[in-house]
Amino acid sequence: MTGQASARLAQALWKVYRRPERPTPWASGGNLPWEDPDFSRRMLREHLDESHGAASRVSAERQLQVDWLWSRLDLKAGSRLLDITCGPGLYAVEFARRGCAVTGVDFGPASISFARKLAESQGVAARCVFLEQDVRQMVVQEAAFDAALFLYGQLAVLTRDEASALLTSAASSLNSGGRLCVELLDQEKVDKNDSSWWYTDDQGLWGDGPYLHLGERFWYPDHELSLERYQILHLETGELTEVQLCDQTYSAETMSRMMREAGFGSVKVYPAWDGLPLYDAGEWLVYLAQMP
Ligand SMILES: C[S@@+](CC[C@H](N)C(=O)[O-])C[C@H]1O[C@@H](n2cnc3c(N)ncnc32)[C@H](O)[C@@H]1O
Helix, strand or coil: CCHHHHHHHHHHHHHHHCCCCCCCCCCCCECCCCCCHHHHHHHHHHHHCCCCCCCCCCHHHHHHHHHHHHHHCCCCCCCEEEEECCCCCHHHHHHHHCCCEEEEEECCHHHHHHHHHHHHHCCCHHHEEEEECCHHHCCCCCCCEEEEEECCCHHHHCCHHHHHHHHHHHHHHEEEEEEEEEEEECHHHCCCCCEEEEEEECCECCECCCEEEEEEEEEECCCCEEEEEEEEEECCCCCEEEEEEEEECCCHHHHHHHHHHCCCCEEEEEEHHHHCCCCCHHHEEEEEEECC
């Protein structure tokens, strides 16, 4: 380690020491740095790692979800499907293999590039469009889709206003009778205790060299929001990365009302993935909203 890196590390430690006690929700963005090319490249490894389902569920579980979604969204060969925050396209390409015309939107560069290659390797590139875009800026053609997906809790990393706007835009993208599936953490099951943890790694999600990860979780009862603050000390360079991840929770009543306000007619809520045997199914509520 150079003298410069040691000095930076010492500064970083003081910065950690002097951190504000409780961060202000959304003040530092509130999402993981998915668009950062290096983070996206490292995150892609996690999406594809079949030993855990932290970034994308493992393939056996995805298969169960795809079967469930196929019938609940009333999909058929030829259906037009929008996958909001599609990641590396693991769901989108499977639906395309079944004959759907799929548009996937995500702002992770490595994920979108992988999704395009996956579609090609599966011979379904002609039925897939993958857009590298922030879904908050997504401009959709009216009534262009029969169904839409918003899986693995990503509506929660948007502020309430952004979530309402996105639901409105999803509604307008669907034709009459079109269905949207949103998967969100069950507010009643969310950990509402403050906590902290640390670990070290030689390389991993947070860096290509050795680092120390310091994590804290805070629950904000007034906002019904959980915030995780990560401080990563990169030991070889002395750099400090700080990330704050907000998870806005909703009661089933509030989310159902927001969906109706966005233009959906009926909303059904399925606790615990309707009994699908996913390892973490009990933590989730699945909403199926249908256009009038
Ligand atoms: C947990 S991953 C799930 C990906 C995919 N739905 C799956 O289950 O395999 C969350 C994804 O949401 C994307 N994402 C989060 N916020 C986004 C935003 N504002 N715009 C576009 N993509 C976003 C990330 O890039 C990431 O690919």
